Amino acid sequence: MRGTALYNNLAFIERYGYTVNDLNLGGIPETLFVNPDVARAIFQAVQRGESWNGEVRLKTRHGEHVSTLVRADRIADNTGTPIGIISVYSDITELKHAQAAERAQRVMAEALRDISTALTSTLDLGEVLDRILDNVGRVVPHDAASIIMIDDDGRARFVRSRSYTNHAPETASPAVEFAVADYAALRWMAENEQPLVIEDVQGDPTWGRLPTPHRRAYVGAPIHLRRKVIGFLGLHSSTPGYFSPTHAERLQAFAGLAAIALQNALFHDQAQELAALEERQRLARNLHDAVNQMLFSASVIAEALPHLWERDPERVRPQLAELHKLTRGALAEMRMLLMELRPTVLQEAELNELLQQLTDALAGSSRLAVSLTVEGASTPPPEVRVALYYIAQEALNNVVKHAHAKAVTVHLQRRPDAVRLRIADDGRGFDVEHAPSMSLGLGIMRERADAVGASLQLTSAPGAGAQVEVVWSDKHGKEPI
């Protein structure tokens, strides 16, 4: 058995191009096998009486390498003496390609799934943009990346850009606005909702005057939400022709994920804005209600005063005092509401001024005898002042709504390292043990106190009025008040 070929079937000749003579002239191992040693190993194995199964690389007559599955068996005569080998060759090139593609697909799908989780696990727009650039390298390698966003007015701007080479990113700053329509490359992507590959941006007319002069290859994908393009994701390479259609497809798939994450973040932003708007509307309603009532009452009294003067001069003086209280209350209410609309003003105000406004507003809007006393002077941190202000507001609301009180006193004691605030009424009181905490807003007051490390104490009994006391002391301070 010297390895002489005796017969090749037609299919073999078609696929590999060799006739029996071709093989025999050159020798089977050298002619057919990319690695002739493999062929010799197969012959030896078969001569020992074994069957051989395996994948080998063969070369065709035209020099093409073909992955082939080979099965080789010994042929024996009727005495059992080996007289030859029969080999079956199966071309598995297609199969190999398919497997490689499937593997790539699987890796890609896994990457996209991970990326999707990473992108959608935050609702912060800036964070989403950063994560897009953090992750896009997993699907398409690149030297630089940028994101362009288009605002509601159709103006585009670079919102993020990164470079992984020594060059600084050459994209324009976010402050520079431009129109998508002015750049053919962007316009094409927006109109076709398709990714775009440019072999070399240098000298490419579609690139126009977009920044990034010394980048060469470009692949971009539009980011679109429900058929509206909201931005572009662009990747650059310093190697001309670097990006393939496969890269473009991957970038497009990635841009789809980015769009979902951006949509979530944009919706979140809108929801936040809506909540802020609703808060402003609530304030406007309160403003309307409280201020309007006080001013209506004041104007009715002012109009009635001349008549009263003629009929009962004695009663004019107390009504003038009433008028003053109402207008002062309306003013205080206005200032408070304006302050709530602009939190920085609230944070900067002194606690005694804030309490003065609260008590003025209350005196104007109710029959309560309201008194405020302030002892000492110190300025606790802003968050503490704001918390104490809201606690006082809530406590005074409770007095108005539930206490049936005649008088309420607000007492503020300030020392450099501690502050104590006490709101006490002479109303009907309640059983503290069974107080409906939510309806009295006690939960809210406690939360506010806890948030700044203050302690809140509520004291009351049926028929004995109620008292809320909040004490805050600086952690570094030694003795509480």
Added chain:
Amino acid sequence: MSEAANPVRVMLVDDHEMVRSGLKVFLGVYDDLELVGEASDGEEAVLLCGEVRPDVVLMDLVMPRMDGVASTRAIRAAHPNIRIIALTSFTDRKLVQSALEAGAIGYLLKNASIDELARAIRDAHVGRSTLSPEATQALIEAATAPPPPGHDLTPREREVLALLVKGLSNREIAERLTISRSTVKNHVSNILSKLGAASRTEAVARAVEHDLVT
């Protein structure tokens, strides 16, 4: 002003104490008007009317517990002779309409002068109506406004629309209402044409916008 023989008995209803105290000063300077009671919400007003039998009630509308519209309805049902004037800061069309439907004879805003208030009380006492210009405007708008979209939907169509809003498919709607899918299809196409909507989504948007389903 001369002493009136039979002053008009007036009751004040307002949850804001300072409003009542201002109005008290106002009533005090007219001899022909007399304060006979004060209530701080609608419920208290109903109870107090039975006791003090006022001729005219000045009624705030937005109040805790029982609002002014419900209170007006209850007072008018129990005491048809008591005249009620709504006195409020609000002029929404719906509020004006429901106050008048509940039986209020007047609708004044909390920007009225004391002369206007006094005149409205006297007129109400003899059965004459007073509306603030803003309230009149709201009523005119209500009368001349085109009917809202969907006013001609049948009860069944409203039912189907409600399920559309919940995002159900025709098949699911058919199952839910135990009717055939082709019937559902008919209802849906009627709904679209009555709402002037091009698609289901648009119909749902209209329904939500105009409050057509609850």
